Amino acid sequence: MTMHTRHITAGGYKVTVADTGSGSPLVYLHGFVDVHAASVGWLPFHEALAQSFTVIAPAFPACADSDEDEDIETIDDVAFRWIEVIDALGLATVDLAGACFGGWVAAELAVRHPERVNRLALIGASGLYLPGKPIGDLFIEMQPRNGSDYAGLRQLFFAHPEAPEALALLPNGRASMDVELSRFKAMRYCSRVGFRPPYFYNRKLRQRLARYQGPALVIAGDADRMVPIAHAHAYKDGLAGASLRVLPGCGHSPHVERVQETVAALRAFFGAVLR
Numbered sequence: 001m002t003m004h005t006r007h008i009t010a011g012g013y014k015v016t017v018a019d020t021g022s023g024s025p026l027v028y029l030h031g032f033v034d035v036h037a038a039s040v041g042w043l044p045f046h047e048a049l050a051q052s053f054t055v056i057a058p059a060f061p062a063c064a065d066s067d068e069d070e071d072i073e074t075i076d077d078v079a080f081r082w083i084e085v086i087d088a089l090g091l092a093t094v095d096l097a098g099a100c101f102g103g104w105v106a107a108e109l110a111v112r113h114p115e116r117v118n119r120l121a122l123i124g125a126s127g128l129y130l131p132g133k134p135i136g137d138l139f140i141e142m143q144p145r146n147g148s149d150y151a152g153l154r155q156l157f158f159a160h161p162e163a164p165e166a167l168a169l170l171p172n173g174r175a176s177m178d179v180e181l182s183r184f185k186a187m188r189y190c191s192r193v194g195f196r197p198p199y200f201y202n203r204k205l206r207q208r209l210a211r212y213q214g215p216a217l218v219i220a221g222d223a224d225r226m227v228p229i230a231h232a233h234a235y236k237d238g239l240a241g242a243s244l245r246v247l248p249g250c251g252h253s254p255h256v257e258r259v260q261e262t263v264a265a266l267r268a269f270f271g272a273v274l275r
Contacts, residue, residue: 003018003020003040003041003042004018004019004020005017005018005019005064005065006019007065008058008085008088008089009088010081010084010085010087010088011069011080011081011084013061013066013067013069013081014065014066014067015058015059015061015066015067015085015088016036016058016059016063016064016065016066017056017057017058017059017089018035018036018042018055018056018057018058018059018064019054019055019056019057020042020046020047020050020054020055021049021050021051021052021053021054021055022050022053022054023052023053023054024053024054024095024270025053025054025056025091025094025095026049026053026054026055026056026095026096026097026266026270027056027057027058027086027089027091027094027095027096027097028046028049028055028056028057028097028098028099028102029057029058029060029082029096029097029098029099029102029103029105029106030057030059030060030063030098030099030100030102031098031099031100031101031102031103031123031124031253032100032101032138032157032183032186032187032190033100033157033169033170033252033253033256034099034100034102034255035057036057036059036060036063036064036182036186037063037182037183037185037186038169038170038179038182038183038186039169039179039182040064040178040179040182043255043256044259045255045256045259045262045263048259048260048263049263049266052263052267052270053095053270056089058082058085058089060078060102060105060186060189061078061081061189061192062185062186062188062189062192063182063185063186063189064182064185068188069081072192072193073192074193075104075105075108075127075193075202076108077193078105078108078193079105079108079109079112082105082109083109083112083113083116086109086116092116093115093116093117093118094116094117094118095118095119095270096109096110096117096118096119096120096121097120097121097122097123097266098121098122098123098125099123099124099125099253099254099255100123100124100125100126100226100227100252100253101126101127101190101193101200103122103123103124103125103126103127104125104126104127104200104202104205105127106120106121106122106125107120107122107125107127107205107209107212107235108127108202108205110211110212110214110216111205111208111209111211111212112211114211114212114213114214117212117214118214118215119214119215119216119217119269119270120212120214120215120216120217120239121216121217121218121219121266121269121270122216122217122218122219122235123219123220123254123255123262124219124220124221124224124226124227124232124252124253124254124255125218125227125231125232125235126199126200126201126226126227126231127200127201127202127205127231128201128202128205128206128231128234128235129201129202129203129205129206130206130228130230130231130234133228133230133231134199134228135199135200135201135226135227135228135231136156136199136225136226136227137199138153138156138190138199138200138226139187139190139191139199141153141155141156142187144172148172148173148174149172150170150171150172151172153170154166154167154170155225156225156226156252157170157226157251157252157253157256158251158252158253158256158257159221159223159224159249159250159251159257160251160257163257165256165257166256169256200227206234206238209235209238209239210238210239210240212239212240212241213240213241214241215241215242215269216235216239216241216242216243217242217243217245217265217266217269218232218235218236218239218242218243218244218245219232219245219247219254219262219265219266220232220244220245220246220247220250220254221246221247221248221249221250221251221252221253221254221257221258222246222247222248222249222250223248223249223250223251224250224251224252225251225252226251226252227252229246232244232246243269245265247261247262
């Protein structure tokens with residue numbers, strides 16, 4: 001599927017937006033093993049979603065061709081910018097889904113502006129601080145072992161680090177220049193908001209989850225080494241209208257490892273049909 005992109009202006013900054021599919025709009029906030037990051041094109045997950053939704057995927061600051069924004073220092077800054085993005089897209093309210101750190105931002109948006117979020121889906125979402133259950137160290141694993149081995153990085157994101165889909169997205173050695181650049185841009189964004197050990201969390205978010213009272217779906221793999229499964233249960237318990245779908249034998253990337261199950265859960269939750 002060809003990647004078609006456009007650019008909008010939010011808060012004075014250029015934001016790259018990729019759109020695909022037909023049906024009701026679904027705003028999708030990407031993670032690292034995802035479009036605008038480890039992939040420069042759509043994944044099978046997005047292509048399957050596009051059979052039921054108009055998938056709208058903005059790229060975070062510094063990702064894809066979105067402008068770098070050196071004023072962004074905290075997750076609060078990101079959340080404010082993303083409300084500006086939704087405004088610029090002309091959407092009064094949204095169905096919102098996010099994976100990995102995109103799930104974190106989706107949750108932050110929902111608790112700050114619950115009136116703007118119709119339904120919320122979180123896939124392997126980071127963002128919470130749970131004592132004794134730290135989120136994995138993406139930053140150290142981004143450094144390949146022996147200069148070329150990314151097995152540690154794949155182990156964070158996949159239950160089976162040598163699976164074909166894991167090797168395709170995070171191969172050993174050097175990837176193509178456009179993919180290397182895309183991954184580097186995603187890491188620049190991650191380091192701005194997530195680099196505070198134990199990483200990718202906002203201590204205040206857990207106590208704020210009850211502010212969002214709308215329908216929510218939490219999807220997680222029980223073999224997630226990046227975000228321990230306890231975080232999914234905490235999201236489910238904290239979001240008043242949430243249900244939890246745990247995928248056995250799945251790691252941090254249900255949207256890559258278990259495409260059909262993840263898409264089916266999202267279709268059912270958002271009330272969409274296969275076209």
